[in-house]
Amino acid sequence: MKPPTIYDVAKHAGVSHQTVTRYLNGFKGIRPQTRQRVEEALAALDYRPNSAARLLRSQRTNRIGVLADRIDQSGPARILTGAGELAHRRGYVLDVVVADGTSAGSVAASLATIIEHQVAGILATAQSDVVLEELRRQATAAPLVIGADPGTESDQPTVNELAGRYAADHLLDLGHRRIGYLAGPEVWIAARGRTEGFTRRVLERGGRIVWVRQGDWSAASGHAVWGELGADERAVTAVGVANDSMAIGLISAAADSGVRVPDDLSVVGTDDLPEARFVLPALSTVAMDFEGEGRFLIEELIAKIEGTDLPEDVRLPTPPHLIARASSSRPVTGT
Template identity: 45%
Template sequence: MTADAVGETAVPTGEQEPGTPAKPPTIYDVARAAGVSHQTVSRYLKGYQGIRPQTQEKVAKALEALKYRPNLTARSLKSGRPHRLAALTHEIDQVGPSRIVQGASTAARQAGYLLDIITFDMSDADAVDEAVRLAASQDVAGILALASTDAMTEVFERTDFRVPAHIAAEEDDALTGHTTQLTDLGFPSLIAYLAGLGHERFLHIAGPSDYSAARNRARAYERALADRGLASTGTLHGDWSAQSGYEAVMRLGRGIEATAVIAANDQTALGAMLALKELGLRVPEDVSVTGVDDIPEAAYFSPPLTTLRVDFAAQGRSAVQELLSRIDGTQPPRVPALQTELVIRASTAWAAKA
């Protein structure tokens, strides 16, 4: 048996004796199901780079189908270190951050770690120190610090985590010069689709300016319009909530000039659609509305929402792989950030004639 498989036992092929309890699957079972070597499965679980995407997909499906769970006790005894991670978050009630945490939890489990989720109130000056102390008291191998706002990122950057840590925050495109799929593919495809329907007048309802994600989306919107020689009728700022989308449109009233409203997220789009209805404007006959994220409820809005789907789970997996690479002293695998695709539904249609 190889060192990678300490604490696991190969299960001979063949039928199990009737009445005996089912044995938990091993990496050998996963390897057989995926059609790869057990060394490949072991490398995948450790987050190593160099595994082909098609092979990664096969292993991931086999792990899920067999409900594989690593033997954490054996691994801890072998390595002499804990197999627990801690995730610090201040926005577990928001759709995107909660799905990032879910993706991180899955990735941690597949890599042989348990992920403890610790939430805190960012308005409390002592909350971060308390959360870090709590995480350290759990004897964790590393800490994943999930930040959305500029202020929270700054707090994490000043924090002494005392164990390997990774601050997972969306980078500001304007500062790094590194754009994501949402900027390079998502917004261009959305604007191209709407322009193809004859839309020439656009309105953006942005997220709060202290979020790098909101700034990136606003710039992506402006850039996509400029690349097609189109102009925005304006940008209004909300706070990601349906209420802020509703209030932004109501402030404009029936004098709204745009034939297409591009909301920074789906909840904002939901509020905008209600406001348009109350103003006597039809969606999509008079005004088309789109969002970003593709939350589970987006397909059941009235009308169902056209949106840019964001793979938040992939962000969570990438963050865990980055943390594990810091723990192991290895290079993290390259994972595209903010993978996205355009999802077309009934909230968009041909532009109304002037």
């Protein structure tokens, strides 16, 4: 089958082929409704820009190097999914190089590998301070965008602090006051933000953090943490968890010990994994727009590569939001 052309896209979207060309070239003056129709037509027809010809004319490569860390985890993998989708639509290809985010040497070596391939730009998904610090030490000729949530000096909370707050607010609004928290690995920037947001919110609103434990993001670690708790610690009426996988493991271990969720214990996770609504009980969680984050980061990087401003109608990631399901309810005793 003959691949679709910009004329096919224009016909499908009900616009001129010049409008499609302007969109593909990153022109920011296209009306939002028109831009949406073009994007939907590109996706429906699976249009692939002839980036080779365009970039040959501009003598520029279409390859974007990605320094990735812990792509075995849901969040980083979904960021790359969103980044890859947007890059594809804009005629770019991602070259992904995986680094160990706990090793400065690994980060430096992975970055050197990317630079050797003369990429148009570099996207780094920084999950740890090690990655951030090493990237700041390295000089790169290619444009660089770093995807991280390290916090700011302003009063505005980070995305992950917001996620922690929303999880805490949900449990507090239900009436819980004795609460535990299962955090992610402290080396992760996101884990620290979620823990800070959750614990501070509980204390601000008069609740009590009975315990904080740390897992490794896996369901197995969530299961193990519940088994390590003493009787007094298990007497909490609710637990906030830094991701859904650990929450699922904790719920399983609680059931094994005779604790029923949500009758005896309410649990709220974070991330909204695809399977979160299918486990029993369906998991309450804070949804995170990782795919939207990936798309936005690529928009930022392509603007740097092409020397343009971000489109005025660029889509920002959807803010975190609470999804209440069956794993959380009001405490039976009201304590």
